[in-house]
Amino acid sequence: MIASGVVFSSGGAVLWGRGDAEQGAGDLIREVLLQKGAVAMDSQHVLGANTWRCTVDNELNIFFAVACSFQLLYLEDLAKSFKSAFLKSYRNDIENNGVGGKTYNFDAAFDALLENEANKAVRAQPI
Secondary structure, three states, rough: OOOEEEEEOOHHHHEEHHHHHHHHHHHHHHHHHHHHOOOHHOOOOEEOOOOEEEEOOOOOOOEEEEEHHHHHHHHOOOOOOOOOHHHHHHHHHHHHHOOOOOOOHHHHHHHHHHHHHHHHHHHHOOO
Protein backbone atom coordinates (compact mmCIF):
# COMPACT_ATOMS: atom_id res chain seq x y z
CA MET A 1 0.00 0.00 0.00
CA ILE A 2 1.46 3.37 -0.99
CA ALA A 3 -0.81 5.35 1.30
CA SER A 4 -4.39 5.38 2.37
CA GLY A 5 -6.41 7.54 4.70
CA VAL A 6 -9.39 7.71 6.99
CA VAL A 7 -11.38 10.37 8.83
CA PHE A 8 -13.33 9.28 11.91
CA SER A 9 -15.06 10.78 14.91
CA SER A 10 -14.17 10.17 18.53
CA GLY A 11 -17.25 7.92 18.64
CA GLY A 12 -15.84 5.77 15.83
CA ALA A 13 -18.03 6.97 12.94
CA VAL A 14 -16.03 6.83 9.70
CA LEU A 15 -16.61 9.98 7.63
CA TRP A 16 -14.34 8.93 4.79
CA GLY A 17 -11.91 6.11 4.29
CA ARG A 18 -9.88 4.34 1.69
CA GLY A 19 -8.46 0.85 1.64
CA ASP A 20 -6.69 -0.59 4.63
CA ALA A 21 -6.93 2.69 6.52
CA GLU A 22 -10.68 2.41 6.92
CA GLN A 23 -10.31 -1.05 8.43
CA GLY A 24 -7.34 0.13 10.48
CA ALA A 25 -9.37 2.92 12.08
CA GLY A 26 -10.75 0.34 14.48
CA ASP A 27 -7.23 -0.61 15.53
CA LEU A 28 -6.32 3.06 16.02
CA ILE A 29 -9.40 3.62 18.15
CA ARG A 30 -8.74 0.53 20.30
CA GLU A 31 -4.96 0.75 20.56
CA VAL A 32 -4.38 4.49 20.73
CA LEU A 33 -7.51 6.56 21.33
CA LEU A 34 -9.12 4.37 24.02
CA GLN A 35 -5.89 3.41 25.77
CA LYS A 36 -3.90 6.63 25.54
CA GLY A 37 -6.47 9.35 24.87
CA ALA A 38 -7.02 11.91 22.13
CA VAL A 39 -3.74 13.72 22.78
CA ALA A 40 -1.81 10.59 21.77
CA MET A 41 -3.61 10.56 18.43
CA ASP A 42 -1.69 13.62 17.23
CA SER A 43 1.44 11.64 16.41
CA GLN A 44 2.86 8.65 14.54
CA HIS A 45 2.03 5.03 15.41
CA VAL A 46 3.05 1.62 14.14
CA LEU A 47 0.20 -0.90 14.22
CA GLY A 48 0.70 -4.21 12.49
CA ALA A 49 2.42 -3.73 9.16
CA ASN A 50 1.42 -0.06 8.81
CA THR A 51 2.88 3.21 9.95
CA TRP A 52 0.14 5.72 10.77
CA ARG A 53 0.37 9.49 11.05
CA CYS A 54 -2.61 11.01 12.80
CA THR A 55 -3.83 14.54 13.31
CA VAL A 56 -6.76 15.82 15.34
CA ASP A 57 -9.29 18.60 14.92
CA ASN A 58 -10.19 19.37 18.53
CA GLU A 59 -13.08 21.70 17.65
CA LEU A 60 -14.95 19.05 15.66
CA ASN A 61 -13.56 16.12 17.65
CA ILE A 62 -12.53 14.23 14.53
CA PHE A 63 -9.34 12.41 13.65
CA PHE A 64 -7.41 12.18 10.40
CA ALA A 65 -5.06 9.29 9.77
CA VAL A 66 -2.89 8.28 6.84
CA ALA A 67 -1.17 4.93 6.66
CA CYS A 68 1.49 3.25 4.60
CA SER A 69 3.21 -0.11 4.80
CA PHE A 70 6.75 1.27 4.40
CA GLN A 71 8.71 4.33 5.48
CA LEU A 72 7.24 7.29 3.63
CA LEU A 73 9.30 10.46 3.94
CA TYR A 74 6.34 12.76 3.40
CA LEU A 75 3.82 10.98 5.64
CA GLU A 76 3.59 13.88 8.11
CA ASP A 77 3.13 16.44 5.32
CA LEU A 78 0.47 14.23 3.74
CA ALA A 79 -1.41 14.00 7.05
CA LYS A 80 -1.39 17.79 7.46
CA SER A 81 -2.50 18.40 3.87
CA PHE A 82 -5.19 15.73 4.22
CA LYS A 83 -6.65 17.38 7.31
CA SER A 84 -6.53 20.85 5.77
CA ALA A 85 -8.14 19.83 2.48
CA PHE A 86 -10.87 17.74 4.10
CA LEU A 87 -11.81 20.52 6.52
CA LYS A 88 -11.77 23.11 3.73
CA SER A 89 -14.30 20.99 1.84
CA TYR A 90 -16.52 19.73 4.67
CA ARG A 91 -16.05 21.79 7.87
CA ASN A 92 -19.29 23.75 7.44
CA ASP A 93 -21.32 20.62 6.78
CA ILE A 94 -19.87 18.83 9.81
CA GLU A 95 -20.40 21.88 12.04
CA ASN A 96 -24.01 22.23 10.90
CA ASN A 97 -25.02 18.57 10.67
CA GLY A 98 -22.69 16.63 12.97
CA VAL A 99 -20.98 13.37 12.06
CA GLY A 100 -23.69 10.80 12.60
CA GLY A 101 -24.08 8.35 9.75
CA LYS A 102 -22.77 10.52 6.94
CA THR A 103 -19.84 9.76 4.66
CA TYR A 104 -18.08 12.14 2.31
CA ASN A 105 -16.72 11.73 -1.20
CA PHE A 106 -13.03 12.58 -0.90
CA ASP A 107 -11.39 9.98 -3.16
CA ALA A 108 -10.32 12.29 -6.00
CA ALA A 109 -9.07 14.96 -3.58
CA PHE A 110 -7.03 12.39 -1.64
CA ASP A 111 -5.47 11.10 -4.86
CA ALA A 112 -4.51 14.65 -5.80
CA LEU A 113 -3.00 15.27 -2.34
CA LEU A 114 -1.02 12.05 -2.54
CA GLU A 115 0.37 12.96 -5.94
CA ASN A 116 1.15 16.53 -4.90
CA GLU A 117 3.00 15.50 -1.73
CA ALA A 118 4.97 12.83 -3.63
CA ASN A 119 5.99 15.39 -6.24
CA LYS A 120 7.07 17.87 -3.55
CA ALA A 121 9.16 15.16 -1.88
CA VAL A 122 10.87 14.29 -5.17
CA ARG A 123 11.65 17.96 -5.88
CA ALA A 124 13.09 18.39 -2.38
CA GLN A 125 15.59 15.52 -2.82
CA PRO A 126 19.17 16.62 -3.53
CA ILE A 127 20.51 15.71 -6.94
